[in-house]
Every structure is written in structure tokens, then in C-alpha cells.
Amino acid sequence: MILNLTQAAEIDDPSMVDEEEVRRSPFWDWDFAFDAFPDIFMAFLEVTLLVTVIGSLLAAVLGLVIAILIMVLPKPLAWLVRWVANFIRMTPIVVQLIFVFWAFVWMDALTIGIIVFGVHYATYMSEVYRAGIESVPRGQWEATTALSMSAGRTWRKVVIPQALRSTVPSLGNYAISMFKDTPFLLVIGVAEMVTVAGERGAPVFRTTEVYTIAGLLFLAASYPTAVLINRLEKRLAYAH
Amino acid sequence: MPTPTDAAGSEPGAAASSAPTPVIEFVDVEKSFGNNVVLKDLNFQVARGERVTLIGPSGSGKTTILRLVMTLEELTGGYIYIDGQPLTHHKRDGKRVPVSKKEQKRLRTRIGMVFQQFNLFPNMTVLENIIEAPIHVLGRSKKDAIAKAHSLLEQVGLPEKADSHPSSLSGGQQQRVAIARALAMDPEILLLDEVTSALDPEVVDDVLNILREVADTTNVTMLIVTHEMGFARDVSHKVMMFDGGHVVEEGPPDKIFTNPEQERTRKFLSAVLGH
Amino acid sequence: MEFFEDWPQYFEVVINWSDRLMAGLWTTIQLTLFGGLLAFVVAVTLGLLAGSPHRWMRIPARILIEFFRGISLVVLLFWLMFVLPQIWMRNPDLPFRDLVYNTFLLGVIALGVNYGAYGAEAVRASLTTVPSGQWEATTALSMSWPHKMRRIIFPQAWALMLPSLANLWVHLLKGSAIAYIMPFVSDFTAELNQLRRPTDIWFSHAFIGLIVYFLLALILTIFMQALEARAKHKLGRGPSLKEILSPAPKAVVPEGSGVKIADSEQEAAGAGSAPAKPEGGVR
Ligand SMILES: Nc1ncnc2c1ncn2[C@@H]1O[C@H](COP(=O)(O)OP(=O)(O)OP(=O)(O)O)[C@@H](O)[C@H]1O
Numbered sequence: 063m064i065l066n067l068t069q070a071a072e073i074d075d076p077s078m079v080d081e082e083e084v085r086r087s088p089f090w091d092w093d094f095a096f097d098a099f100p101d102i103f104m105a106f107l108e109v110t111l112l113v114t115v116i117g118s119l120l121a122a123v124l125g126l127v128i129a130i131l132i133m134v135l136p137k138p139l140a141w142l143v144r145w146v147a148n149f150i151r152m153t154p155i156v157v158q159l160i161f162v163f164w165a166f167v168w169m170d171a172l173t174i175g176i177i178v179f180g181v182h183y184a185t186y187m188s189e190v191y192r193a194g195i196e197s198v199p200r201g202q203w204e205a206t207t208a209l210s211m212s213a214g215r216t217w218r219k220v221v222i223p224q225a226l227r228s229t230v231p232s233l234g235n236y237a238i239s240m241f242k243d244t245p246f247l248l249v250i251g252v253a254e255m256v257t258v259a260g261e262r263g264a265p266v267f268r269t270t271e272v273y274t275i276a277g278l279l280f281l282a283a284s285y286p287t288a289v290l291i292n293r294l295e296k297r298l299a300y301a302h
Numbered sequence: 303m304p305t306p307t308d309a310a311g312s313e314p315g316a317a318a319s320s321a322p323t324p325v326i327e328f329v330d331v332e333k334s335f336g337n338n339v340v341l342k343d344l345n346f347q348v349a350r351g352e353r354v355t356l357i358g359p360s361g362s363g364k365t366t367i368l369r370l371v372m373t374l375e376e377l378t379g380g381y382i383y384i385d386g387q388p389l390t391h392h393k394r395d396g397k398r399v400p401v402s403k404k405e406q407k408r409l410r411t412r413i414g415m416v417f418q419q420f421n422l423f424p425n426m427t428v429l430e431n432i433i434e435a436p437i438h439v440l441g442r443s444k445k446d447a448i449a450k451a452h453s454l455l456e457q458v459g460l461p462e463k464a465d466s467h468p469s470s471l472s473g474g475q476q477q478r479v480a481i482a483r484a485l486a487m488d489p490e491i492l493l494l495d496e497v498t499s500a501l502d503p504e505v506v507d508d509v510l511n512i513l514r515e516v517a518d519t520t521n522v523t524m525l526i527v528t529h530e531m532g533f534a535r536d537v538s539h540k541v542m543m544f545d546g547g548h549v550v551e552e553g554p555p556d557k558i559f560t561n562p563e564q565e566r567t568r569k570f571l572s573a574v575l576g577h
Numbered sequence: 578m579e580f581f582e583d584w585p586q587y588f589e590v591v592i593n594w595s596d597r598l599m600a601g602l603w604t605t606i607q608l609t610l611f612g613g614l615l616a617f618v619v620a621v622t623l624g625l626l627a628g629s630p631h632r633w634m635r636i637p638a639r640i641l642i643e644f645f646r647g648i649s650l651v652v653l654l655f656w657l658m659f660v661l662p663q664i665w666m667r668n669p670d671l672p673f674r675d676l677v678y679n680t681f682l683l684g685v686i687a688l689g690v691n692y693g694a695y696g697a698e699a700v701r702a703s704l705t706t707v708p709s710g711q712w713e714a715t716t717a718l719s720m721s722w723p724h725k726m727r728r729i730i731f732p733q734a735w736a737l738m739l740p741s742l743a744n745l746w747v748h749l750l751k752g753s754a755i756a757y758i759m760p761f762v763s764d765f766t767a768e769l770n771q772l773r774r775p776t777d778i779w780f781s782h783a784f785i786g787l788i789v790y791f792l793l794a795l796i797l798t799i800f801m802q803a804l805e806a807r808a809k810h811k812l813g814r815g816p817s818l819k820e821i822l823s824p825a826p827k828a829v830v831p832e833g834s835g836v837k838i839a840d841s842e843q844e845a846a847g848a849g850s851a852p853a854k855p856e857g858g859v860r
């Protein structure tokens with residue numbers, strides 16, 4: 063009933079499952095869980111983590127570029143960049159993935175995923191940078207003028223280093239956010255963790271183990287990272 | 303200078319020995335913040351209708367005492383009695399046993415407090431600030447509460463501000479509303495913690511005069527922390543000098559201010575009075 | 578370019594399909610509204626519990642918040658769709674059997690619980706930002722906990738939490754697009770995807786989708802900004818809604834388009850990035 067883009071996006075109708083079969087099998091099967099874990103974990107390392115790491119780096123760099131462009135470009139252009147960024151930020155990643163997937167059909171889906179995540183989150187990160195840049199005291203700008211520093215040098219040596227420090231925790235939080243969004247990649251058929259989990263479970267009508275493992279892996283990776291970022295944030299707050 | 307009217311009929315300072323139950327009694331009170339012991343073995347009593355001013359250097363624990371009475375701080379040792387009833391803990395078989403929350407709440411409704419920073423509720427008008435607790439805590443009728451609020455606003459000189467928002471009032475006006483709000487609960491005990499310290503010098507007297515009038519016309523027991531020595535002298539029956547968590551000296555204001563016995567008190571007073 | 582050559586044909590298809598697109602749009606709006614409503618209830622409940630001074634209330638709330646935030650929306654959705662019904666399959670006599678097979682309802686629950694857990698953090702953080710003097714004044718007036726929450730603390734925290742909640746709501750709208758992979762939920766994205774079949778025009782169907790979602794997000798944002806302005810005005814800060822909307826030359830219109838979409842929310846982005854500076858004395 064739905065036109066699926068790919069195999070991966072194919073979702074079984076739960077009411078089609080053979081209920082007798084389900085009733086006879088145990089709710090939780092440890093053997094199957096151990097059996098399925100390696101595949102799911104590999105997909106976690108090879109796709110989910112990969113997209114998160116490269117996507118975050120891309121977002122961090124591109125976000126800074128957007129933030130600076132909005133500040134230095136002449137008004138109409140800056141306005142345009144800002145609204146394009148707003149547009150990207152306010153539309154669903156799922157639809158963006160589909161859009162880019164069909165616009166650039168020759169491109170590999172994983173690459174598309176990384177680019178879409180990177181660009182989408184760059185628009186968030188640009189806001190973080192903007193706030194960071196705005197928090198650099200006026201006096202600093204005035205001092206660079208008084209010292210006749212060039213604009214490029216002012217940005218590189220004075221503004222960005224000061225602006226960056228306070229933005230690190232927010233960037234980390236967005237990276238976690240992106241991490242938890244990676245299953246959206248299933249709409250363009252990337253074999254990320256949740257897709258692989260489904261593929262392992264579907265043929266044998268066992269979904270409990272695979273989706274629980276996927277959920278626990280998300281928890282196990284995101285919660286400690288979030289706690290670390292929180293600590294870092296507190297430490298930075300004290301340092302000021 | 304008007305001498306304080308002694309509502310309790312006892313000599314100021316004589317409360318400790320008189321027969322009626324003191325309205326506030328501290329017994330072996332100890333208060334520490336972590337390892338920092340702020341109050342230790344503190345004992346004192348305040349009689350009904352008595353007005354007591356606490357003085358002492360910064361950090362000596364004056365605010366802490368008021369906050370303990372208002373149950374804004376947790377008591378870490380000893381006992382506080384309000385009108386003879388334990389406020390936070392009572393002694394049973396030599397052990398400190400917490401009193402029930404209900405009992406504590408019941409006692410607390412008899413105590414009011416005015417804060418240094420006013421703490422009016424910004425989401426309510428002046429009138430709503432004043433009638434909120436009488437209606438919903440004391441269960442008064444809305445009509446009575448409003449009538450009382452208007453007469454209190456009259457008393458603090460702000461009859462036309464009933465429908466204003468706190469943010470549109472000056473500091474002095476806000477503090478007068480805060481006084482009206484505390485009085486609307488008909489407290490038996492009123493706690494005043496440096497109520498004029500956050501105000502511009504020219505409005506300090508307005509607020510103090512209102513408090514003088516409250517002192518003259520009611521017999522509410524007051525525990526006052528202030529740096530306004532003239533005011534302390536006018537309204538209080540007793541002045542207690544604190545330092546290091548102890549009462550260094552106590553007595554009638556005339557004696558403490560003009561002829562203190564302790565060197566510590568003399569030094570403190572000459573520092574604050576600037577001579 | 579292909580796209581411009583095919584434009585008339587493409588336009589025709591959209592017209593032909595407009596009924597179904599509208600139906601899909603309506604499903605998306607319903608997902609966003611009901612999901613948002615559930616998320617709000619979850620956020621306030623868990624946020625109040627997580628800000629409680631009692632351990633036995635705080636710790637379970639924290640666990641639920643971290644769990645529902647940490648687990649990905651998609652995993653939550655699949656769990657509800659595939660694992661939950663098994664309980665009913667094993668025990669056919671359990672009540673509410675139909676509800677577990679209602680994929681729209683499951684979608685609403687997944688969205689509501691996931692974004693509600695984020696919102697709980699925003700609610701808790703904004704409660705700690707209410708100055709300690711306000712809490713103390715309520716104690717000095719002997720107000721009960723429900724009374725002070727309802728009348729004093731929450732109304733003040735409300736203005737502080739609205740921007741975060743607004744951002745989360747937009748996130749929820751965007752997240753609802755994933756519902757299209759669910760059977761029987763034909764939301765806007767699902768219907769758009771259907772469009773691809775007759776058109777064969779590359780990417781244009783998705784582009785329409787982006788624009789519609791953008792407009793929806795814009796409407797949500799403007800609505801929430803109006804709420805925020807009203808809340809601030811009630812606290813005696815900022816002009817009233819009437820003053821903002823009046824065409825008088827002095828009207829306070831935010832710079833630029835009049836809409837501030839600066840999404841500086843961090844709390845949506847992960848654990849513990851509370852905007853609050855806790856002030857202690859909270860009880
Ligand atoms: N919440 C708290 N946590 C830790 N220490 C505190 C706290 N409140 C007060 N103290 C400490 O208790 C001591 C007494 O403080 P308190 O505010 O009672 O002094 P005070 O006599 O009112 O001083 P001041 O005249 O400056 O208002 C101080 O050393 C202070 O640092």
C-alpha cells in the first residue's frame with residue numbers, strides 16, 4: 063500500500079504476522095539475541111557512527127561558514143543565506159533525504175546521508191556560532207580596530223577562538239541529536255543499525271530482540287556522551 | 303522619640319523570666335551549612351508582642367535566624383518553639399523527632415515575612431498578590447479579602463495601585479505592597495530582614511514610617527534585622543547583638559546603643575554609626 | 578533543464594492528486610497536534626516530577642526522561658509497532674486490543690513520548706530558573722505545593738519554557754514525517770511519495786513537500802511566539818499582543834521579517850544542556 067523507495071523501507075504490517083507462530087515462540091530468545099548482535103553492532107560502527115562523526119564534522123565547519131557569511135555578507139545576500147538556512151532547519155530530514163536522493167540519483171546513498179545530515183545540522187550549529195560570536199564583547203572588536211588589524215586576522219585570531227570555546231557543548235549535543243536521527247537513513251535504503259536489525263529479525267518473525275538491542279545501543283552510546291558534555295559545560299561555565 | 307508601647311505588659315527584656323509562654327523560643331539551636339557552623343548553642347526567647355532587633359556584623363547569622371523561623375532553612379540541631387509548640391522537631395525520649403508537615407504548616411500560617419528583595423509575584427496585580435494567600439490558604443471569602451487588601455493598601459499609602467503590576471512600581475512602592483501582603487495574613491509574628499537595604503535612600507523613611515505605624519497600632523511580635531539604628535531604637539523593646547553565632551549582648555535599645563557593656567558591641571556600633 | 582520543461586505536466590499531476598495530498602496533509606497536522614498535546618502532558622508531568630525535592634519522585638522521572646530521550650524515535654516507533662502487539666497476541670483476552678494495532682495512535686504515542694521527554698528537561702530547567710525569592714515568598718505565605726505551582730511558579734516558568742517547547746514542537750512536526758513508513762498512516766510524506774509514480778519527475782515531489790512542511794513550521798513558530806509574547810506581557814515584561822499586532826508606527830516588530838526563527842535551543846539537542854542557572858533554595 064505504500065510505494066517504498068527501497069527494500070529497506072519496507073515495513074511489514076504487524077497484523078499480517080502469524081499470531082499462532084508468535085504465541086508458540088518465547089517473547090525473548092537469548093540465543094537469537096546473541097546471534098543477531100554482531101550484525102547489528104557492525105552496522106552501528108560502520109554506518110551509524112560513521113555518519114554521525116563525519117556528519118558532525120561537516121556540520122561544525124559548514125555551520126561556522128554560514129554564521130560568518132550571515133555576518134559579513136551585504137544585507138540582501140545575508141538575508142538570503144539566513145532564510146535558506148531557516149528553510150533547511152525547519153523542514154524534515156526525512157523529506158530532505160528523499161529530495162536529495164532523487165535529485166542526485168547517481169550518488170551513493172550513504173554519501174547523500176552524510177551530506178544531508180551535515181547540512182541540516184550545520185544550520186543549527188550556525189545559530190550556536192552566531193550566539194558565540196555575539197557574546198564576544200564589543201571591546202574586543204574595538205581593540206582590533208585600534209590595533210588596525212585586518213578583518214581576516216580579527217576573525218581568525220580574536221573572534222573565532224573566543225566564540226568557539228562556549229559553543230563546544232552545544233555542538234556536542236547536536237552531534238548526539240544527529241546520532242539519534244540516523245535511523246531516518248532507512249528511507250533512502252542505507253543499511254544503518256535499525257534497518258539491519260529489522261532485516262535480521264523479519265525473516266524469523268523475531269523483532270523483540272533486534273529492536274531492543276538497537277535501542278540499548280542508542281542509549282549506551284548517547285547517555286554517557288551526554289553526561290560528559292554536561293560536565294564539560296559546567297566546567298566551562300565555571301571558567302568564566 | 304516615642305517609647306515603644308509594651309503590648310505584652312511585661313518590661314522589655316524581661317520576657318525570659320516571665321510566666322507566659324514566649325511566642326518564639328530557641329533552645330540549643332545549631333545551624334550549619336555543610337561544615338560551616340553558623341549558629342551554635344543559641345538560646346533566646348521573644349515574648350508575645352515584643353519587638354526584637356538583631357544586630358551584628360555581616361555573616362553573623364541574623365538572616366539565618368529569621369529564615370529558620372520561617373522554615374526556609376532546615377534546622378540542623380536543637381529546637382524552635384512557636385507559642386510553646388515545636389516548629390520543626392520535638393524532643394521525645396531524648397531524641398529529635400520531626401513534627402508532621404501538617405503541624406508545621408499550621409504554625410507557619412501564624413508567621414509572616416518581608417524580604418529584602420520584596421519578592422512580589424510578577425504574574426499578578428498588586429491586589430492579587432495581597433489576596434491570594436488569605437483566600438486560598440486561610441480560606442477567607444474573596445469579598446473580605448479584597449476589603450482588607452484595600453484597607454491595607456490605604457495604610458501603606460498606595461490605595462490607587464491595586465490594579466497595577468508589580469513591575470510598574472518603584473522599589474519603595476513594591477516593598478510597601480510586600481508589607482501589606484504579609485499583614486493581610488494577620489500574622490502573630492512578623493519577620494523583617496533588612497527590608498530597606500535594597501531601596502533608594504530617599505524612600506527608606508516612607509517604608510520605615512509605615513512599619514513604625516504598624517508597631518504602634520498592633521501587637522504583632524516582630525523580629526527585625528536592620529542597619530537603620532534609628533528605626534531599631536524607635537520600635538524595638540530589645541536589641542540583641544550577635545557575633546560568631548552567639549548572642550554577645552542583649553538589652554533595651556537605649557542601653558545597647560548608648561552604653562553597651564561589651565567591647566565587641568561598642569566596636570560594631572561605632573563602625574556602623576560612623577563615630 | 579528537465580524540471581522546467583516538465584513543469585506543466587508536473588503541475589497537472591499535483592492538481593489531480595490534490596485530494597490525496599490534502600488528506601495526507603491533514604494526517605500530518607493531526608499527528609503534530611495530538612503528538613504535541615501528548616508531548617506537552619508528558620513534559621509537564623515528568624518535568625515537575627524531575628524537579629521534585631523527593632528522591633522517590635525525582636529518580637524514576639529522570640530514568641524515564643533519559644530512556645525516552647536516549648532511545649531513537651525510530652526505534653521507539655518500531656518497538657511500539659512490532660514488539661508491543663506481541664503482548665496482545667500472547668494474551669488475546671487483554672483489553673484495548675484494537676488500540677495496539679492502530680498505527681496512527683502508535684505514531685502519536687512515539688512522537689509524544691520522545692519529544693515529551695525532551696520537553697520535560699525544558700520544563701524542569703525553567704522551573705529552577707524561577708528566582709528562589711519567589712519560592713521563598715510562597716513558603717512565607719504558607720501556600721501548598723499544588724497551589725504555589727499552579728498560581729505562582731508555573732506561570733512564571735511558562736514564559737521561560739515556551740521558546741524551548743516551540744522549538745520542540747517544530748522538531749516534532751519534522752519528526753512526524755517518519756510516520757510515512759508505517760502501514761496505514763498515509764501522512765503528507767506518504768502521499769507525496771505516491772506522487773512519484775505517475776510523475777516520474779525527479780525530486781519535484783519532494784520539493785513540494787519541503788515547502789509545505791516549511792509553511793507548517795512557520796505557522797507553528799508564529800503561533801508560539803504570540804503565546805510567548807502574551808506570557809511575557811502577563812509577567813509585566815514586554816508589550817501586549819494587541820500592541821504588537823497593531824499597525825501603529827511604534828509597534829514593536831522584531832527585526833527583519835517579524836519572525837524570529839533563531840533556533841538557539843540547545844535543550845532539544847541532548848541531555849542536560851539546560852539553559853538554566855539553578856539558584857538553589859528550591860523546594
Ligand atoms: N545557603 C547557604 N549556604 C551556605 N552558607 C550559607 C548559606 N546561607 C548563609 N550561609 C552562611 O551563613 C553565615 C551567616 O549568614 P547570614 O546571611 O545569616 O548572615 P547575616 O548576619 O544575615 O549577614 P548580612 O548582614 O551580610 O546579611 C555566612 O557565613 C554565610 O556564608
Ligand SMILES: [Mg+2]
Nearest residue numbers: 364365366496
Ligand atoms: Mg542578612
